[in-house]
Amino acid sequence: MIKRINNSSFVIIACLAALVLATAFFSTGCLDLGGLIGWEEEEAKITELQKEKLGSDQERLLSIFGYPDEFIIVFDLDNEKTRIETWLYEDMESSYTFISGEYNSSDRVITDELLSDDFDINPEDFVYGMSPDEVNRLLGDEGIVEVDNDTNLKTITYGEGLIVCNFTADEALVSVLRARGIRSD
Secondary structure, eight states, X not given: OOOOOOHHHHHHHHHHHHHHHHHHHHHHTOSOTHHHHHHHHHHHHHHTOOOOOOOHHXXXXXXXXXXXXXXXXXXXXXXXXXXXXXXXXXXXXXXXXXXXXXXXXXXXXXXXXXXXXXXXXXXXXXXXXXXXXXXXXXXXXXXXXXXXXXXXXXXXXXXXXXXXXXXXXXXXXXXXXXXXXXXXX
């Protein structure tokens, strides 16, 4: 004989079963919340990545044209880690170079049509000395690692060459190339 139970009885039974299972897991140590807590800590670290403060010239360019389609960042280690950036805007056929956030020069650049991709990054996301792990977290990718045997300099390539980062032997970020694929018809 099958006895029917109404919905409220079913909900009460389900809640009691869940309570019994949860008590068993907690009392036997089968449920380890350490993994969940570690995940929250890792998520907090991602949001804590330092960002570069943009110079007034860079902010002005951003307010007019938005973020660049491509960019290159180099930290000049021989000159007090001076940050040198070139931003490329495909539609304007222009590139702008900044030294320590201030405008230095511009050039006309003609490119083929660039493709979009899944990397949502901007120049200020990269700061001198970031570790490979920090860049990996920022990009959500581990990339392909190459190490120069003579200098121990490390190059990590992401997204089939769309982003290339170079690190010192001490694993400090010293340059970033952010490119985009070119449409081929």
